[in-house]
Amino acid sequence: MGGYESEVPAEGDLIAAAQHIVAALGTKKMLSQDERKILVDLRTRLSTMTMVDDTKTNEPPVNGVSETEQYLNLVSERIMNRVSDETMIWDLGPEDACEYLKAVEEARILTEKLEGLCLNKDDEEVELLRKAHDVLQTAMARLEQEFGHIIVQHSQPFEPEHMSFRSSEGVGVVGSPCSLEDDPLEDSLRRESVGKNLEDFIVDLVHPDVIPDLKCIANLMFISSYERECSQAYVTARKHALNRCLFALEVEPLSIDDVLKMEWGSLDSQIKRWVWAIRIFVRGYLANEKRLTDEIFGDFGSLSSMCFTDSSKASVMQLLSFGDAVAVSPRQPEKLFRVLDMYEVLAQLHADINSMYTDQAIRDEFCEVLRRLGDAVRATFIEFKNAIATNASINPFAGGGTHHLTRYVMNYLKLLTDYRDTLNQILEEAERVESLSPLADSVPFWDEMKQFDGTCNATPMAFHFQSITSALLANIDEKSKLYKDTALQHFFLMNNIHYMAQKVKSCELRDIFGDDWIKRHNGKFQQQAMNYERATWSSILSLLKDDGSQNSGSNSSIKNILKERLKSFYAAFEEVYRNQTGWLIKDSQLQEDLRIKTSLQVIQAYRTFIGRHSSEISDKYIKYTADDLENHILDLFSGSQRSLSNIYRK
Known part of the structure; x- marks a missing residue:
């Protein structure tokens, strides 16, 4: 402490310096904090030097008490006076805190000196050392208390909402x-x-x-x-x-x-x-x-x-x-x-x-929880696919529109693209670990993925996404069989496959599935649209075809045949109208495209039939004009069932 003894002064210089200090103290009524610190330090050094000198020279004790013991008693008294006061020392101010620290430091130095001098195991010296240890232990107990109090008293609140x-x-x-x-x-x-x-x-x-x-x-x-x-x-x-x-x-x-x-x-x-x-x-x-x-x-x-x-x-x-x-x-x-x-x-x-x-325990537990969460991600991902495959329906989906399952799955996959890097990392690591297992399949994961679709991006996420959409298609196909109407089966599949293809095409899923996947599924939904048209209109439009049967027989019989054909056409058209206005296509572009395509086929066939047989068919048997039929076709696929049974052309 202090650090002001770079050279050993001569005895006369030391006495002169001490006299100067005494004279300076005589003119002061109050001491600054720095002055008090220096004087306390000086007193500590003098006491320690006296103690050592006393021990070395073996001078007889004064009144039965050695100077070392007197010094210990003095230090002990200063410490115990503070310890007995329940008021926190550091709450009293820096001066009191400094005084206590000085006293504790003196007790520590004294204890160290006694430990070094008690080599001969003299009973008196050992007892003195024990007392010094007790004083130091008491001082340290109070420092421990003060230390904790300062931390608690001066802790600052952590307010994340406003920082x-x-x-x-x-x-x-x-x-x-x-x-x-x-x-x-x-x-x-x-x-x-x-x-x-x-x-x-x-x-x-x-x-x-x-x-x-x-x-x-x-x-x-x-x-x-x-x-x-x-x-x-x-x-x-x-x-x-x-x-x-x-x-x-x-x-x-x-x-x-x-x-x-x-x-x-x-x-x-x-x-x-x-x-x-x-x-x-x-x-x-x-x-x-x-x-x-x-x-x-x-x-x-x-x-x-x-x-x-x-x-x-x-x-x-x-x-x-x-x-x-x-x-x-x-x-x-x-x-x-x-x-x-x-x-x-x-x-x-x-x-x-x-x-x-x-x-290492914290590091290991952190890694273990991270690993378990990764396992949970993969297991949940697999469970999602299983849930799709086992999703059963008792009743057909009303209107043949896009099923809730299709919307949910495709939106689910879309949202997962935000986690692309993480998912690929988890899935790839899981497959790597499994490939090292003696129970692993003979076909490695990467080979299986390439066999599944060589055109998709070669990532675990792409493989699993395609596997999920395959499970979805299989499930939707099973759900289509709940419809008794074959046309509605194809209509339902068309709607759902179109939704899947458009969802992939319009968002980040495109990068994962690839353009070839989109092209193939566009082809699938177009095939279902064609199947729907055939199932709905082939038999109806056959009534308007010229198959030669109306060219034989008498004029009256020909008129009756044509009249019955036209009547059957109207009845079939009205039945389609009644049913398919209740069918639903939510995608406005798909709805418009299918209406236009249907209108072109039906109106062209109807106009041709009416024009070819205008001389044989009286106007009173013509229930709808071509424009009427075209307008009625524009009502299809709106999801709101209507009827034409009571509507006649004026």
Whole structure:
């Protein structure tokens, strides 16, 4: 301490200096803080030098008490006077704190000197050393208490909802997670970017003004071999702070049983909150917690790392426990997006955790939860395909439109494109691990994928997406068989295959499925449209064809044949109108195209028939003009059933 003895002064110079100090003190009524510190330091040095000299020269004690014991009693009295007062010393001000630290430092130096001098195991010296140890232990216990009090008293709240952060992109605000009322599918399962730039986010978790005091206490306790007590005080105080942070982030301590019992709506909200919170907790809070620990204990080697680990481990494990619970919960397709969100945020934070922790247990648990979430993603993805394949219907889908399953599956796949890199990584890693298993199929995954469709992008995601759409097509084909009307079967398949092709063509799915897939499925839906036209109109339009039967026989019989044909045509047309106005095509372009194509065939055949036989057919038997029929055809596929049975041309 002090550091002002670079040279040993002569005896006369020392006496002169001491006389000068005494004279200066005589003119002062108050001392500055620096002056008091120097004098206390001087007194410590004088006392220690006296003690050593006393021990070396073996001078007889005064009144039975050696100068060393007198000095120990003096130091003890100064310490005990503070310890007996319940008022926190550092709350009294810097001067009182400095005085106490000086007294503790004197006790430490005295104890060290006695330890070095008690080599002969003299009973009196051993007893004196024991007393010195007791004094130092009492002083350290109070320092431990003061240390914890300072941390708690000067901790600053962590308020993520309102904090600003510095990043390479400027100043931003850490926002709250998206509305917990949003639908997980329709809102595209918004993946919050909050916290992604928190690496440069700096907040003082303890007021910076008290950091020098904490470092000073920690240093004194460390060199006094009381680092364990100091670290315990720190860990206890910071554990509470970390728990308060999780409370502020609204992260509940949930067990696996709690998670398994949750309804999906509640669990969905909890996962959203967790994804948002863990990123802020790790990059916003833990990073600054590590900085605080290093500021205080950075000079003491591994102590800093140990304190950080011990104070934060429980909180980190609580967060990971929730991730683990979700990973082992039942596989349900609606969970996939949320599980992917959880996987992605942990993958993003993996490097942060490795850089902050040397503790292998935390690193291993982090990796294990990440692996389990990846397994859950793949298993849920497979379960989604199985759910499509086994989705059964008892009744045919009304109107033959695009089935809810088709819409759901294609929109589901579209939303998954946001996770393309993550899904490919998970699926590829899973297939790689399986390929190394002795139970793996003889055909490697990549060969099987190429055999499935050599034209698609060679990625695991593309393979699985095509596998899912194949399962969907098979299911839709089974559902089409519920219709008794063959035309409606083809109409239903046309609608659904067209929806699939258009969905892929119009969004990011195009890059995954490829143009060849779109071309093939366009061909499939066009084939179904052609099959529908044949099933609906072939027999009807055959009534208007000139097959030669109306050219034989008498004039009256020819007129009767033509009249019956026309009557049958009208009846069949009205039946189609009554049925197919109730059929539905939601896609306006497909609806218009099919109406126009139907109109061209029907109107051309009708006009030809009426024109060819205008002399044989009286106007009174012509129920509709060509324009009437054209307008009626424009009513088809609107999903609202109508009737023409009571409509006649005026």
